[in-house]
Amino acid sequence: MKRKILFVINPISGGKTKYNFPEKIDKYLDKSKFDSECVFTEYHGHGSLLAAEALRNGVDILVAVGGDGTINEVASEVEGTNKLMGIIPFGSGNGLARSLGIPIGDVQAIKRINKLHISKIDSGTFNGRKFFNMAGIGFDAQISSRFAENVKRGLSSYVKIAFSEVSNYHSQHYSLTIDGKEYEHQAFMISIANSSQYGNNAHISPFASLNDGMLDICILKPFPLYIFPALVLRMFRKTTHKSNYLEIIQGRKIIITRESSAAVHLDGDPFNMGTILSIGVNPHSLNILN
Numbered sequence: 125m126k127r128k129i130l131f132v133i134n135p136i137s138g139g140k141t142k143y144n145f146p147e148k149i150d151k152y153l154d155k156s157k158f159d160s161e162c163v164f165t166e167y168h169g170h171g172s173l174l175a176a177e178a179l180r181n182g183v184d185i186l187v188a189v190g191g192d193g194t195i196n197e198v199a200s201e202v203e204g205t206n207k208l209m210g211i212i213p214f215g216s217g218n219g220l221a222r223s224l225g226i227p228i229g230d231v232q233a234i235k236r237i238n239k240l241h242i243s244k245i246d247s248g249t250f251n252g253r254k255f256f257n258m259a260g261i262g263f264d265a266q267i268s269s270r271f272a273e274n275v276k277r278g279l280s281s282y283v284k285i286a287f288s289e290v291s292n293y294h295s296q297h298y299s300l301t302i303d304g305k306e307y308e309h310q311a312f313m314i315s316i317a318n319s320s321q322y323g324n325n326a327h328i329s330p331f332a333s334l335n336d337g338m339l340d341i342c343i344l345k346p347f348p349l350y351i352f353p354a355l356v357l358r359m360f361r362k363t364t365h366k367s368n369y370l371e372i373i374q375g376r377k378i379i380i381t382r383e384s385s386a387a388v389h390l391d392g393d394p395f396n397m398g399t400i401l402s403i404g405v406n407p408h409s410l411n412i413l414n
Contacts, residue, residue, distance in 0.1 A: 127184040129153075129237075131162045131212070132171050132198050134190030138215045145189060145212075145230065152231055154238040158185075165190075168393075171197030179207060185413070187237065189230075191215015192257050192323065196391040200254045203247050203410045210237050210413040217323015217392070220257040223334060224414040237413055244408040245334040248318050251397055255390040256410065258322055261382065261401065262313030263293050263344075268389035287352075295346040298382050302341060302375035309371075314380065315342040316403055323392075326359040329372055337407035341378060343371045378403040 131149060133142050146162040153160055165171050175186050175198045187210035188198040195211055202209045212233045213221035224243070227233045248255045260268075270285045298314060300307040315322075317329040317340040329340040347355065347369045358364045365372060380401040387394045388401065 126157060126159045128182060129158045129160045129185040129187060129210075130174075130178045130183045131160065131187045131189050132174050132178075132194070133162055133164045134171065134188075134194040134214070135164050137190035137194055138218075140214055142189060142214060148230060148234060152234040152238075157238065157240070165194070165197075169197065172201055174198075175201035179205065184208060185210055185237075187212060187413075189214055192217065192219050192391040193393040195220055196254065196256060196393065199247070199256050199410055203254060203256075203406070206411070208242060208411050208413055215323070215392075217326075219321050219323035220319055220391075222323065222325060223257070223319035223321060224412065226414055241414060243335070243412055243414050245410050245412055246318055246337060246339075247406045247409045248316060248339055249402075249404045249406065250316070250388065250390055251402055253390055253395065255316075255318065257319050257391050258328075259316040259388065259390045259403070260313060261298075261380065261386070261388045262296065262311060263290070264313050264315060264322075265387040265389045265394060266293060268392055269387045269394040271392075272394050290352050291349060296383050298343075298380055300341070300343075300381075301379040302373055303377055307373070309343050310346055312344045312346055314344070316340070316378070317342055318405075320362075322359075326356070327362045328359060328364055328370075330362040330365055335408060337405060338374045338376060339378065339403065339405050341373045341375055343373070345369045345371070376405050 185208040188195040189212040211221045250259050267286050295310050295312045298309050315328050317332040320332040321327040328342050332340040364370050385398045388397050
């Protein structure tokens with residue numbers, strides 16, 4: 125019996141056109157295994173609505189065609205069910221796809237789906253919202269907010285915003301409880317890593333695993349501004365764990381209390397949240413094709 129598969133396509137993610145993508149599905153998807161359909165998202169959050177409707181209609185596999193934000197919208201509906209999730213990476217960073225070894229080229233990624241290789245990965249929760257690759261507070265959440273407002277997408281736009289903001293951003297005080305143990309930190313940012321990287325092979329926690337039932341809490345301490353380029357270079361060399369400015373603590377249940385309400389980011393998309401942040405992990409909760 126053929127499986128029903130729906131491709132949820134974000135037409136603007138990564139600044140790349142995708143209106144010819146259905147033609148590639150018709151050419152490269154194995155028609156002996158799948159009955160396929162493609163839909164395009166029209167606004168932020170639309171992917172979740174399309175995914176929920178598809179699940180109600182008995183679709184077997186939902187494929188997000190876009191970046192980590194699009195993946196989050198679709199996966200938030202698939203997580204915790206027995207349905208399958210696929211990814212065609214078309215974002216600015218493609219952090220989750222890279223961590224899973226999914227090809228960045230769309231044709232190769234479609235052909236990979238034909239193999240129906242299934243893995244189970246963990247997911248995270250952040251004040252009731254789900255994330256699958258990376259969440260964060262502090263500087264990276266600030267950059268995500270600015271990036272979301274920016275018309276231009278892609279890595280170069282993200283880097284420009286980061287370098288323009290770094291000199292004006294100030295560290296904050298955070299109280300953390302990680303699996304019952306308490307910590308106090310002045311931090312530039314705190315990243316909650318399910319995978320090892322933000323995207324574009326920039327690894328904040330080089331040994332983070334998508335299926336170990338743990339989250340990596342990456343606390344970047346205040347640093348001299350001249351160190352910033354070196355910290356960025358460490359991410360691409362997968363040596364952040366050797367920096368004196370970064371502390372990585374693994375945990376399952378995390379409470380973070382901060383000085384004031386501000387943005388957080390979940391898989392790159394910003395959300396405004398309050399001063400108390402409750403974070404957890406759901407082990408092996410998403411069936412994903414890789």
